[in-house]
Amino acid sequence: MKKLLFGVLLTLSWGSFLQGQVTTPFKVRYQKVVEGDVAMISNQIVNRADAKISPNDPYQNRTNQSKNNDEFLMKYIDVDKDASTFSSSSADLWLDNPENKKIVYAGLYWSATYVYNTGSSPKTNQFVPIDASRDRIDQVKIKLPNQSAYQDIKGQVLFDGIQNKEWKETAPYVVYADVTKLLQSQNQINGTYTIANVRATNGRISGGVAGGWSLFVVYQDTNASAKFITTYDGFVGVTKKAVDIPFSGFPMLPEGEIKAKIAGAALEGDLNLKGDQILFKTGQSKDFEELYNTVREKNNFFNSTITTDDAIMEKRTPNSKNTLGYDSFLMQINNDNNRLITNQTKEATLRMKTFGDRYYMFFNAFSIEVIKPESDEQMPLLLASAGIQLPKWEVQMAEVALQPIKVPLQVKSVKPEKIVPEQESAVASATPTRQQLLAQRVKAISATPKPAPKDYAVDARVAPIESPAVPVGTMDNGYYIIANVFAIHSNATRFVAKLKAMGIDANYFINPKNNYRYVYVSQHNDFASATSMYFSNIQGKYFGELWVMTVTKSEQEAFVSTQTKVPMLQAASLQTATAQATIRKDFYLKC
DSSP states (O other): OOOOBSOOOOEEOOOSOOTTTEEEEEEEEEEEEEEEEEEEEEEESEEEOOSSOOTTSOOOOOSTTOOOGGGSOEEEOBOSOOTTOSOEEEEEEOOSSGGGEEEEEEEEEEEEEOSSSEEEEEETTEEEEEEOOOOOSSEEEEEOTTOSSOEEEEOEEEEEGGGSTTTTTTOEEEEEEEOHHHHHTOSOOSEEEEEEOOOOOEEOOTTOOOEEEEEEEEEEETTSOEEEEEEEEEEEEESSSOEEEEEEOOOOOOSSOOOEEEEEEEEOOOTTSOOEEEEEEETTOSSOEEOOOSSSBTTBOOSSOEEETTEEOOSEESOOSOOSSEEEEEEEOOOGGGSSSOTTOOEEEEEEEESSOOEEEEEEEEEEEEBOOSSTTHHHHHHHHTTOOOOHHHHHHHHHHHSOOOOOSOOOOOOGGGOOGGGTTTOOSSSOOHHHHHHHHHHHHTOSOOOOOOOOOOOTTSOOOOOOOEEGGGSOSEEEEEEEEESSHHHHHHHHHHHHHTTOOOEEEEOTTTOOEEEEEEEESSHHHHHHHHHTHHHHTOOSOOEEEEEEEOSSOEEEEEGGGGGGOTTOOHHHHHHHHTSOSOOOOOO
């Protein structure tokens, strides 16, 4: 049995990058321990075309006589025969034993060079627009397996070169969208995924036209080993000077083989323009080591291919072997006998450089085999011991939850006739329960006085929404993720409008006990789904302060209770009470 305690945990630190290369620093997008694994599918969205060849026809030339994208007239691929789309391509996701698998995360990226809609090159090194207009880049369509209709997707623009004079010549962009819920809503994981209406320049531009999309998924499979999975995104323009991504926060590892995977996506990796590399170095190694496999050479890693391990991904339409400037890969890191990542590894560096071909890196991910913590409560302590920076309150709560609790042998009983209705959920028996004793410790930690809610400044240009607040008396019981609290009605409606503009289905309710307006960004029937959404930062859409509240209704009236009451519920198990108590440090004010 492998004894890997929590594997290799990677935290990202940006501080040594060369200015002008990193235009959007990489940040952690998703990070979790999952019993399962990862998969990625991709395809290009533009291809070469002329009078005799359609861009839907795959380009298979991988010889040294093949042309680069700037030598071709490039046009949209459109394989769906749907009049509502101007570009489309597809790829198949096939996982073994899909009935045992469940999607826990799915991130969609699309990227292209997009100076204007159409351009030409009447003379050598002269590029002029034919259609100089440029449409929005953050909206695409997705068609899932066994579906006949598309669904619209709106993404988050991570970088757009048209807004930077140094990048206007090719104007590369990258957009991200969390499509987890969309994939989870389907009964079928395996099948054909089609992405449509990805924008790119048609014709010719300086440096060449390239574009494509990648769908990265994390799935749960109880028959698989646990993996610590981390994804990062941003935008890095790599030229002649190396760009380093340093990682730290490695735990002290026991013996055992370490298995790791790396995934990534990049733009403008031409096949016959060589010299581009990805290198890896740990604290124990003296030199950087090139990453490679049978398809990706040491000195030509980005070579216009879409690959899984050592093979070009064939189940795509079109299935070009040469994608003319779009790269996507998922591969094992060669770590035989732990020669690269050892059990003593504490830090590492991923280096990107090129001696010839420039390329734009916008996504990478790591998956490392680990042993899953015995309980969710252990997770913060394991992360902290590995050097991951966590809020002090989260570590404190975990320490409280894992401490043994001694129940007093004798406690004076409370006569039933003296128990008022408000005390019923807090008094379970004459002897305090473990939940009650745990709640006392939690209360001691979180006893810092909380300020009354403030009306934070909201951009006056954001028009208030007209929909009224949801009356608390008509709301469903459940868990509500709160983003802000207002005393003034107009401020609440403006804040909701701002959230809706960010793609968040927000609303607010008025708490009758204090007449404050509580803006919520998500509502859940169970605590597990609420915490999952909370830690995902609302699927990567909101990074401001959030906290979880419970809404319950009695027969007499509706009322809102904060998480401070949850650990005291008589029916809650110790594990559930602990998890609920650790969700936020600032249990906010008691309503």
